[in-house]
Amino acid sequence: MSVSVVMTVNGEVVAKHVEDRTLLVEFLREHLRLTGTHVGCDTSQCGACVVHANGKSLKSCTALAVQMDGAEITTIEGLANGDVLHPMQEAFRQNHGLQCGFCTPGMVMSAVDLVNENPDPSETEIREWLEGNICRCTGYHNIVKSISAGAKAMREGDPT
Amino acid sequence: MTDNNRGIGEAVVRREDSRFLQGRGQYTDDMNLAGQLFACIVRSQHAHATINSIDGSAAMAMDGVVSVLTHEDFAAYGGVPCGWGVNNKDGSPMAEPKHPILAEGVARHVGDPVAVVIAESPIIARNAAEHVQVSYSELPAVVSMQQALDASAKPIHGDTESNLCFDWELGDREAVDQAIAGAHHVTKLELINNRLVPNAMEPRCAIGDYNSATGDHTLYTTSQNPHVIRLLMGAFVLQIPEHKLRVVSPDVGGGFGSKIYHYAEEAIVTVAAMKLGKPVKWTSDRTEAFISDAHGRDHITTVELALDREGNFLALRESTHANMGAYLSTFAPAVPTYLHSTLLAGQYRTPVIYAEVKAVFTNTVVVDAYRGAGRPEASYLVERVVETAAREMGIDPVELRRKNFIKSFPHDTPVALTYDSGDYAATLDQAMIASDYAGFEARRAEAKQRGKLRGIGIACYVEACGVAPSNIAGALGARAGLYEAATIRVNPTGSISVLTGSHSHGQGHETTFSQLVADKLGIDYDSIDVVHGDTNRIPFGMGTYGSRSLAVGGTAIVNAVDKIIAKGKKIAAHLLEASEADIEFENGEFRVAGTDKMKPFAEIALTAYVPHNFPLEELEPGLEETAFYDPKNFTFPAGTYVCEVEIDPDTGTTEIVSFHASDDFGRIINPMIVEGQVHGGLVQGIGQALLEGCVYDTDSGQLISGSYMDYTMPRADDVPSFSVDTCVTECTHNPLGVKGCGEAGAIGAPPAVMNAIIDALSDYNVRHLDMPATPNKIWSIIHKASAAAA
Numbered sequence A: 001m002s003v004s005v006v007m008t009v010n011g012e013v014v015a016k017h018v019e020d021r022t023l024l025v026e027f028l029r030e031h032l033r034l035t036g037t038h039v040g041c042d043t044s045q046c047g048a049c050v051v052h053a054n055g056k057s058l059k060s061c062t063a064l065a066v067q068m069d070g071a072e073i074t075t076i077e078g079l080a081n082g083d084v085l086h087p088m089q090e091a092f093r094q095n096h097g098l099q100c101g102f103c104t105p106g107m108v109m110s111a112v113d114l115v116n117e118n119p120d121p122s123e124t125e126i127r128e129w130l131e132g133n134i135c136r137c138t139g140y141h142n143i144v145k146s147i148s149a150g151a152k153a154m155r156e157g158d159p160t
Numbered sequence B: 001m002t003d004n005n006r007g008i009g010e011a012v013v014r015r016e017d018s019r020f021l022q023g024r025g026q027y028t029d030d031m032n033l034a035g036q037l038f039a040c041i042v043r044s045q046h047a048h049a050t051i052n053s054i055d056g057s058a059a060m061a062m063d064g065v066v067s068v069l070t071h072e073d074f075a076a077y078g079g080v081p082c083g084w085g086v087n088n089k090d091g092s093p094m095a096e097p098k099h100p101i102l103a104e105g106v107a108r109h110v111g112d113p114v115a116v117v118i119a120e121s122p123i124i125a126r127n128a129a130e131h132v133q134v135s136y137s138e139l140p141a142v143v144s145m146q147q148a149l150d151a152s153a154k155p156i157h158g159d160t161e162s163n164l165c166f167d168w169e170l171g172d173r174e175a176v177d178q179a180i181a182g183a184h185h186v187t188k189l190e191l192i193n194n195r196l197v198p199n200a201m202e203p204r205c206a207i208g209d210y211n212s213a214t215g216d217h218t219l220y221t222t223s224q225n226p227h228v229i230r231l232l233m234g235a236f237v238l239q240i241p242e243h244k245l246r247v248v249s250p251d252v253g254g255g256f257g258s259k260i261y262h263y264a265e266e267a268i269v270t271v272a273a274m275k276l277g278k279p280v281k282w283t284s285d286r287t288e289a290f291i292s293d294a295h296g297r298d299h300i301t302t303v304e305l306a307l308d309r310e311g312n313f314l315a316l317r318e319s320t321h322a323n324m325g326a327y328l329s330t331f332a333p334a335v336p337t338y339l340h341s342t343l344l345a346g347q348y349r350t351p352v353i354y355a356e357v358k359a360v361f362t363n364t365v366v367v368d369a370y371r372g373a374g375r376p377e378a379s380y381l382v383e384r385v386v387e388t389a390a391r392e393m394g395i396d397p398v399e400l401r402r403k404n405f406i407k408s409f410p411h412d413t414p415v416a417l418t419y420d421s422g423d424y425a426a427t428l429d430q431a432m433i434a435s436d437y438a439g440f441e442a443r444r445a446e447a448k449q450r451g452k453l454r455g456i457g458i459a460c461y462v463e464a465c466g467v468a469p470s471n472i473a474g475a476l477g478a479r480a481g482l483y484e485a486a487t488i489r490v491n492p493t494g495s496i497s498v499l500t501g502s503h504s505h506g507q508g509h510e511t512t513f514s515q516l517v518a519d520k521l522g523i524d525y526d527s528i529d530v531v532h533g534d535t536n537r538i539p540f541g542m543g544t545y546g547s548r549s550l551a552v553g554g555t556a557i558v559n560a561v562d563k564i565i566a567k568g569k570k571i572a573a574h575l576l577e578a579s580e581a582d583i584e585f586e587n588g589e590f591r592v593a594g595t596d597k598m599k600p601f602a603e604i605a606l607t608a609y610v611p612h613n614f615p616l617e618e619l620e621p622g623l624e625e626t627a628f629y630d631p632k633n634f635t636f637p638a639g640t641y642v643c644e645v646e647i648d649p650d651t652g653t654t655e656i657v658s659f660h661a662s663d664d665f666g667r668i669i670n671p672m673i674v675e676g677q678v679h680g681g682l683v684q685g686i687g688q689a690l691l692e693g694c695v696y697d698t699d700s701g702q703l704i705s706g707s708y709m710d711y712t713m714p715r716a717d718d719v720p721s722f723s724v725d726t727c728v729t730e731c732t733h734n735p736l737g738v739k740g741c742g743e744a745g746a747i748g749a750p751p752a753v754m755n756a757i758i759d760a761l762s763d764y765n766v767r768h769l770d771m772p773a774t775p776n777k778i779w780s781i782i783h784k785a786s787a788a789a790a
Helices: A024-031 A087-094 A104-117 A123-132 A141-156 B017-021 B122-129 B145-149 B173-181 B226-237 B264-276 B286-292 B375-393 B397-404 B424-434 B437-449 B470-475 B509-521 B549-575 B601-609 B671-691 B744-760 B775-789
Strands: A002-009 A012-019 A050-053 A056-059 A072-074 B037-043 B049-055 B065-069 B113-119 B133-138 B164-171 B185-193 B205-211 B216-221 B245-248 B280-283 B299-307 B313-325 B352-361 B453-462 B484-490 B496-500 B528-531 B583-586 B589-592 B598-600 B624-629 B638-648 B653-664 B723-726
Touching: A012 A024, A024 A050, A050 A104, A056 A104, A087 A104, A087 A141, A087 B017, A104 A123, A104 A141, A104 B017, A123 A141, A141 B671, B037 B122, B037 B264, B037 B286, B049 B113, B065 B122, B065 B264, B113 B122, B113 B264, B145 B313, B145 B352, B164 B173, B173 B299, B173 B313, B173 B352, B185 B375, B205 B264, B216 B226, B216 B264, B226 B245, B226 B264, B264 B280, B299 B375, B313 B375, B375 B397, B375 B453, B375 B744, B397 B424, B397 B453, B424 B437, B424 B453, B424 B638, B424 B653, B424 B723, B437 B453, B437 B638, B453 B744, B484 B549, B496 B509, B496 B549, B509 B528, B509 B549, B549 B583, B549 B589, B549 B601, B549 B624, B589 B601, B598 B601, B638 B744, B653 B671, B653 B744, B653 B775, B671 B723, B671 B744
Parallel strands: A002 A072, B037 B280, B216 B245, B313 B352, B496 B528, B653 B723
Antiparallel strands: A002 A012, A050 A056, A050 A072, B037 B113, B049 B133, B065 B113, B164 B352, B185 B299, B205 B216, B205 B280, B299 B313, B453 B638, B484 B496, B484 B624, B583 B589, B589 B598, B638 B653
């Protein structure tokens, strides 16, 4: 069955007719062609698909697009301010917090939500928060370092 | 002008990251071609079964279904080829059964592709795949290697005599037998190197496209080596002339070996696109990845180390069974042989070594190279047996290692390799200080007061990167060359395109290679671009695996740059009216030696393309050079890792409380990227030691650990932050002096972790424990010992 969905994605209102079974991540990737949000598993374990829904991190493979009707969604494409990277993105860049880049959008979106909740997380708190995000490349060392640095930058500046 | 801040040795922030951090990378699944159809693969749910019939009519009747393909649609094509042949002890070739694209009458593992549904959307294809009726008659499955080699087991392939693929040996058996028989002490261990699933975070994906007007095929695929895929699939499977087949591997989300191989799905989408006249895309889901990506490791080994009274190593003997899975994947036979037993000397002067390896077919997914590929298995057995010998003989494990270190180079091992350089004492000493090894007993005592069992373990690994040279590899069974190619294209205005045969899937080549060229040519880093991953844009290259990109691919780039400089000197000599022999090139300037007469690089470039004042009678216009580099030898990175663990005796849980890595990778171009490679390798090694294990049900052949709910991937809270450092001895046979860093962590970490665990459990009389050292295993050991003591 086709249903209509209206939501705000990265500040723009989008209205589409989609199959009722369409997952949010499919909606973003295939209907809006926002391919920065990735699919790395089929059991909601890896976190490559994390986006923000109404300001909170959400695995976009766990929600149907129709459930997000009326929601405000931010994807990795909507995080930077024009050409200026979000402090968390910049922190990942400066601290080599990514290698292949596949888990990165989910990591960054998850990290921003962590800092929104806990502006000064300890290493232990960062590692526990990342329980739902798997990275196979970095060994997490530089991701943790990036998030620490990103949190500091967000505390000190405008998180845009 | 020289870019001093972004040359060799600088921790340059990666240029790739800007696109990845904004969701602007382009992975294969991010591409959709106009009119594209979607493939869903019907896979065997049985480990071993006869396929009686396949009825696709119900699927075909569904709206949006375009085609159902079975083996018959591929009958005109070859099977999936193996790229490395290994001979038996008697010189006869290995058994090499046919590996059809789609199962031909028999399915041989859970996940074996049986049919393909092609439809207008992924969901239609998936629904229709459920309606393809396959009639199977189940056959007994051989799941373990023991089952497969049992006299009563039937061969899983009709065209082989047994389930033995090969029975191979290396080294002087007689000398080793004699040394062991006469030794003061022999330490014998039986150990399992656990089967792993590589799990690059990006699942595989392939899109086939066919242009009927030109007859050109294009395959977009998640590959570490697009030219290898073009050669294997074009020449050996589909008989597509290579000039009519373009293979593109865009951004690739991790590989770790699993994306080296030519997989059936690549041929499926290529053929389907041609048959249907529309692009066809297949994207693996994670469940499918678990049952179709090549797995890694899976060795069962007996190892013996003979020592004299003083602890000098006299001989080492290995007997290993290596699981190949149901078919031979691209490089599978090389992994437990030439990439494994050749490393059995480790860092030691062991005078004689003998290895025999039996490779076995089972009803499981294929097994091939996974980060380290044979060397982790070698490092694990060497460092476990050395550690055990030290404990048995009451010798300090560090001193036993130090006593047996190779101290002069070049060093010929008894297992065919010549180590060109190294300083094993240097990395050991550095690691001892950095890890405060001397202070460990105080930390153990403190932990004991908290009720924790603390242990320390070390591992001194050596590995071999950049398989080479091609003629030797060829003599040992390689069916491809192992060189690398690079083209330096200087554009008329002086900017540069570096076209490399290496492929980056997380390694940061766009940054490192630009640093290299900026440094060599003394020009602005930002004026250099690196192009990779498209057979129509780059010279014929072998791709990225075996930590070869810098040592082999980087050297090809340097050699091409040298050709550019040589031609530039000729042009400069003409312009400056000087002798070519008097022209010096430094910091981006061609200068007449000892004078202020100079031409900048950009002017030479422009002159080459606007040759109005140019020695046309002697020199072609243009400034573009290609180099193919075939290394003279492997490179030999080495290092010492120190792991400290604390075990909670109440739960059996192991926590890694500190981990230090001291590596010798030769000269380092970008230390930030190198550290990142070490971190990642370490966690894959720690994952193998503590968490990861691929488990099959030994009766049914069902993959039990088939999802992230069941297969334990290391997560951020499973591992610590690391201390890493390097010592440098330069590789002697490449101009950069580089060795390679991509796999070291995964090679050195497992024995370091396991030695630490055995040390922590020293009160419980544990001699050996197989990986993964799960809480259950450790708790059982502690619990049984406690029960026995009570």
